[in-house]
Amino acid sequence: MMPEFVGAVDQGTTSTRFMIFDHAGNEVAKHQLEHQQILPRSGWVEHDPVEIWERTNTVIQNALRDGGLSASDLRAIGITNQRETTVVWDPRTGRPYYNAIVWQDTRTDSIAAALERDGHGDTIRHKAGLPPATYFSGGKIKWLLENVDGLREAAEAGHALFGNTDAWVLWNLTGGPNGGIHATDVTNASRTMLMNLETLDWDDELLGIFGIPRSMLPAIHPSSDPEAFGQARTSRPLGAAVPITGVLGDQHAATVGQVCFSPGEAKNTYGTGNFLVLNTGTELVRSQNGLLTTVAYQFAGSPAVYALEGSIAVTGAAVQWLRDQLKIIGSAPDSEQLARSVEDNGGMYFVPAFSGLFAPYWRSDARGAIVGLSRYNTGGHIARATLEAICYQSRDVVEAMEQDSGVHLDVLKVDGGVTANDLCMQIQADVLGVPVSRPVVAETTALGAAYAAGLATGFWSDENELRSHWQESKRWEPSWDEDRRRQGYEDWKRAVERTLDWVKVN
Numbered sequence: 001m002m003p004e005f006v007g008a009v010d011q012g013t014t015s016t017r018f019m020i021f022d023h024a025g026n027e028v029a030k031h032q033l034e035h036q037q038i039l040p041r042s043g044w045v046e047h048d049p050v051e052i053w054e055r056t057n058t059v060i061q062n063a064l065r066d067g068g069l070s071a072s073d074l075r076a077i078g079i080t081n082q083r084e085t086t087v088v089w090d091p092r093t094g095r096p097y098y099n100a101i102v103w104q105d106t107r108t109d110s111i112a113a114a115l116e117r118d119g120h121g122d123t124i125r126h127k128a129g130l131p132p133a134t135y136f137s138g139g140k141i142k143w144l145l146e147n148v149d150g151l152r153e154a155a156e157a158g159h160a161l162f163g164n165t166d167a168w169v170l171w172n173l174t175g176g177p178n179g180g181i182h183a184t185d186v187t188n189a190s191r192t193m194l195m196n197l198e199t200l201d202w203d204d205e206l207l208g209i210f211g212i213p214r215s216m217l218p219a220i221h222p223s224s225d226p227e228a229f230g231q232a233r234t235s236r237p238l239g240a241a242v243p244i245t246g247v248l249g250d251q252h253a254a255t256v257g258q259v260c261f262s263p264g265e266a267k268n269t270y271g272t273g274n275f276l277v278l279n280t281g282t283e284l285v286r287s288q289n290g291l292l293t294t295v296a297y298q299f300a301g302s303p304a305v306y307a308l309e310g311s312i313a314v315t316g317a318a319v320q321w322l323r324d325q326l327k328i329i330g331s332a333p334d335s336e337q338l339a340r341s342v343e344d345n346g347g348m349y350f351v352p353a354f355s356g357l358f359a360p361y362w363r364s365d366a367r368g369a370i371v372g373l374s375r376y377n378t379g380g381h382i383a384r385a386t387l388e389a390i391c392y393q394s395r396d397v398v399e400a401m402e403q404d405s406g407v408h409l410d411v412l413k414v415d416g417g418v419t420a421n422d423l424c425m426q427i428q429a430d431v432l433g434v435p436v437s438r439p440v441v442a443e444t445t446a447l448g449a450a451y452a453a454g455l456a457t458g459f460w461s462d463e464n465e466l467r468s469h470w471q472e473s474k475r476w477e478p479s480w481d482e483d484r485r486r487q488g489y490e491d492w493k494r495a496v497e498r499t500l501d502w503v504k505v506n
């Protein structure tokens with residue numbers, strides 16, 4: 001009997017999950033575990049790579065157990081991951097040289113500023129499709145090489161490997177120090193500032209700008225490939241060899257999971273941050289409005305498909321902040337009830353620029369602000385303004401996307417943890433003036449990784465078969481009149497102005 005299921009590791013910012021899907025794309029089993037957010041200083045965000053690998057092991061074993069399945073029931077595994085987060089480890093021992101530096105971490109702001117000052121900004125924008133910013137991996141690797149004792153020498157001697165968490169998990173799953181495969185895919189590589197979007201290879205000029213030895217970098221492969229990523233070994237956590245045939249960054253995986261296979265199709269994922277991705281086909285579109293150019297996905301034997309992306313650093317993370325720091329809610333879903341305790345935002349706007357502002361502003365000098373406060377305001381207004389901030393930030397990137405591409409959305413496809421918040425999705429439809437639609441399988445990230453893996457092994461035949469799985473579960477229609485929509489957005493833009501030029505970056 002051929003195995004009937006495909007598995008997917010989703011190594012996210014907040015948690016790691018393993019999901020198992022059947023041939024119709026339905027979820028069969030899932031296990032998920034959070035990991036520690038290490039915040040050593042203001043603006044610094046780290047994860048422990050060893051904890052992430054341990055969590056990955058546990059969620060794989062537990063999902064199989066909960067589903068009453070074994071590794072031999074899996075035709076293939078896909079891996080998807082938080083992108084940009086940077087791990088550097090010693091291949092002889094498997095030990096990381098430092099904690100993973102997370103995509104939200106701003107410690108490299110002076111590196112990013114120096115890239116611009118030294119005249120490298122346009123080269124990076126043109127070749128990598130990215131603005132010099134703290135967000136991407138290149139600056140994080142440079143920081144590690146300059147700040148971890150002995151690391152540069154180790155890297156030059158071939159004793160240091162770089163990976164985003166896909167490569168870290170892949171290397172460990174395929175044997176670690178005993179023959180682990182050091183590889184990544186084009187989508188993850190396109191987030192480093194080191195890959196040339198046209199050649200889809202590491203670029204010597206970019207490597208020179210950052211001073212990064214090529215020997216540290218993983219081999220780049222298509223996102224869906226029957227051979228390149230090897231097999232998960234028979235020891236922990238699987239107990240039988242399973243081919244790993246899909247690897248792609250989580251926002252790219254969600255694009256695949258939402259079956260955005262045609263130019264002009266877009267999705268918005270609401271997790272720790274928000275990420276709007278618009279498929280632009282096999283042509284590179286360079287943004288004039290603060291969006292990123294990125295590889296959407298590449299299936300083996302086919303050309304790469306590109307995308308424009310609007311990346312927002314803090315959306316669901318602002319809800320976590322209400323829970324963990326302000327402690328005005330006990331859980332993320334409580335934000336909905338608290339926000340419903342008031343009619344509107346009471347004149348208050350919250351711009352959660354905790355990591356500066358990403359798309360479309362790219363301002364590392366910004367920091368968060370709550371404006372318009374009066375004594376009248378309550379915790380309800382703070383909760384409501386937090387949900388509105390998620391939606392207004394999404395409007396900022398939708399506006400930029402429409403200007404860059406000429407594509408006008410007639411519906412916004414959404415997914416991710418925050419979309420469980422009915423009020424937030426209603427506000428999103430109101431703020432955009434466009435209906436918002438969520439699919440039945442809201443775990444589109446893991447689904448997309450499973451699709452990439454399953455396409456490579458013939459478990460699914462082609463994109464059309466995958467399209468037939470997509471079903472709407474819920475739609476929110478706009479209810480605000482034009483005046484309210486326009487006024488709210490104008491006030492939001494005024495609030496954003498007040499966050500700028502706060503931190504001095506040298």
Ligand SMILES: Nc1ncnc2c1ncn2[C@@H]1O[C@H](COP(=O)(O)OP(=O)(O)O)[C@@H](O)[C@H]1O
Nearest residue numbers: 012014271272316317319320332333417418421
């Ligand atoms: N009902 C809810 N309302 C608002 N935010 C929520 C809700 N449920 C989850 N979240 C937020 O969603 C995020 C988790 O979503 P998820 O898609 O799992 O993210 P990630 O992939 O980034 O780990 C958290 O930041 C959490 O605060």
Ligand SMILES: O=P(O)(O)OC[C@H](O)CO
Nearest residue numbers: 012013082083271272273
């Ligand atoms: O882990 P998520 O879902 O917050 O996604 C993180 C992004 O990949 C960062 O670029």
